[in-house]
Amino acid sequence: MKESFISKNFRDTSLQLIAVCNTILDTYAQQGYDLSLRQLYYQLVSKDLIPNTQKSYSRLGDIVSDARLAGLMDWNMIVDRGRVTQKNSHWDSPADILRTCAQSFAIDKWKDQPCHIEVMVEKQALEGVIIPVCENLDVNFTANKGYSSQSFMYRKGKYLERQAAQGKELIILYLGDHDPSGIDMDRDVRERLAMFASEDIKLVRLALLYSQVQQYNPPPNPAKVTDSRADAYIAQYGHVSWELDALDPQTLSSLVETAVINYRDEDCWDDAVEREDEMRKELETMANDYKESL
DSSP: OOOBOOOOOOOHHHHHHHHHHHHHHHHHHHTTOOBOHHHHHHHHHHTTSSOSSHHHHHHHHHHHHHHHHBTSSOTTSBOOTTOOOOOOOOOSSHHHHHHHHHHHOOOOTTTTSSEEEEEEESOGGGHHHHHHHHHHHTOEEEEOOSSOOHHHHHHHHHHHHHHHHTTOEEEEEEEOOBSHHHHHHHHHHHHHHHHHHTSOOEEEEEEOOHHHHHHHOOOOEEOOTTSTTHHHHHHHHOSEEBOGGGSOHHHHHHHHHHHHHHHSOHHHHHHHHHHHHHHHHHHHHHHHHHHHHO
């Protein structure tokens, strides 16, 4: 919602930019997405409304901050995914917790599938785009935040080892930036997980591919020449790189959904959904029966 805390006079150019930002945010909100400031920035850059520079990004951040404080932009439509507050759950009665259980109840719909699929993304900023589709598809999601720690990769590798012991093929669907380190992270994720799992890992890079750069034409950035992997990258792609955030959220969501469904046994999936629905109805009946007995 929009809520005002300060009074501020904006330049006409700033007001025009705020109006465009609100249109973009409203459009994605209708599709069920919230955006980070970085994602909003790239939507503006891709429309040639602002230049792709650090100065431009900083200016947008200042305008958005002031606009929200002045009540011109919705506080809920731009999110900071790196900071969350943990809190306990509470209910008014046992019937309420039974009803909550019924609403959130889910079985492992991949238990009888021939493969185990996980989705990984380089950046935490894209959680709001990828998590909803992963929840709907019942697949595990991880925001790696760059190169993941050894502790995390060890725990994940051992988890995947247990999945492989059940006869499942291990598949990682990965999304990352198209830059020297972003490309190398494919290798890093595959090699370290395979080492800790003592199993072959099939890693499929869903984005960002060079073919997608050519198709969607996201705004480019200079390649980081200080990156130790820059020489090999520049020799193949030149002195430019592209960030995953620049792709349209719906495009990213569709890439994940299409890939997962491609590996899914639909008959097995439909059977699991039917069993889950029946069990959920049992919980709803329990909640209703408890309420009526009071």
